[in-house]
Amino acid sequence: MIGILLAILAALVQSIGDIGKKRISQIYHPFLVNWIPISIGLILNFTYLFIVGFPEVNWPDFLSCLLLAVILLVIIEIRFVKALTSGDLSLVMPFGSFIPVINSLYAWVLLGEEPTFIADHRCWILGNVCGSITKWRTSSSVQSYPE
Amino acid sequence: MFADLSRSGGLLAPFRAILSEPGPRHMLILALWNGLFTLIMKIGSSHSSAIFFFTMVILGEFIFFSFMLWKNKLNPLTPFRENPGICLQAGLFWTLGLSLFFVSLSMTLVAYASAANRTHVLFVVILSHFLLREGDIRKRLLGCILMLLGIALILVPVG
Numbered sequence: 001m002i003g004i005l006l007a008i009l010a011a012l013v014q015s016i017g018d019i020g021k022k023r024i025s026q027i028y029h030p031f032l033v034n035w036i037p038i039s040i041g042l043i044l045n046f047t048y049l050f051i052v053g054f055p056e057v058n059w060p061d062f063l064s065c066l067l068l069a070v071i072l073l074v075i076i077e078i079r080f081v082k083a084l085t086s087g088d089l090s091l092v093m094p095f096g097s098f099i100p101v102i103n104s105l106y107a108w109v110l111l112g113e114e115p116t117f118i119a120d121h122r123c124w125i126l127g128n129v130c131g132s133i134t135k136w137r138t139s140s141s142v143q144s145y146p147e
Numbered sequence: 148m149f150a151d152l153s154r155s156g157g158l159l160a161p162f163r164a165i166l167s168e169p170g171p172r173h174m175l176i177l178a179l180w181n182g183l184f185t186l187i188m189k190i191g192s193s194h195s196s197a198i199f200f201f202t203m204v205i206l207g208e209f210i211f212f213s214f215m216l217w218k219n220k221l222n223p224l225t226p227f228r229e230n231p232g233i234c235l236q237a238g239l240f241w242t243l244g245l246s247l248f249f250v251s252l253s254m255t256l257v258a259y260a261s262a263a264n265r266t267h268v269l270f271v272v273i274l275s276h277f278l279l280r281e282g283d284i285r286k287r288l289l290g291c292i293l294m295l296l297g298i299a300l301i302l303v304p305v306g
Contacts, residue, residue: 003255014244020237040238
């Protein structure tokens, strides 16, 4: 339950960060839009780690995961800025409703984590219906921002 | 009930939009990569801690984007000089949000944390209206509320 509440709190905080990123993306190059939060993030997280202490690390497995995660995050950040500059934030973001479904499938196949499978299906259907309605009602008011 | 079919292009218009409009297409491809990334984050965190792994990941990303800035002759300090407030807002909340999310991943199932984190869309729609002056809040909120119903179906145990 704490994990779920923390995820919701993270969502609220992230959305404020996304508003900031959207504002920057209208002015600066996508590489700068990515670099700015990362540089601030590094300062914050290293400060936290120096205060709390560094954890023990299982280096061989850690490094292989790290390499893969860095490559994936670079791809994700570039894609995200492209998505941000392609339309209204409140129009593009609802298409991210596919993320929990895709995450559930990956986690089920690769980690063996099994949330209620029927619930998954119902979420997929509802997610698509609401995504459709959102897109449908706003399709006439799409604006484009310069890349 | 909710839409003017003749104006919007029919029931399949949103799905056609994935192919014809760049924003939704980028977001959909992003969702595929994001799923894999979330999983790697969970596995990586189990070999150290969520915050440490996340910090190492953004360190790698920092090196990559610093190289790209140097290659494209972009001055990274310009935005900090011109718009320090917005830069701080983006950086502070982006880091805090993702850090909290990766900690939550280590506390519950990926599916649950990921579904709960999707309430992000609701916050984005509300905040975009008030902070970015984006229109159509009632229509977009309707979609988001339906989306949250879907999230609730993942989170609430069945049977």
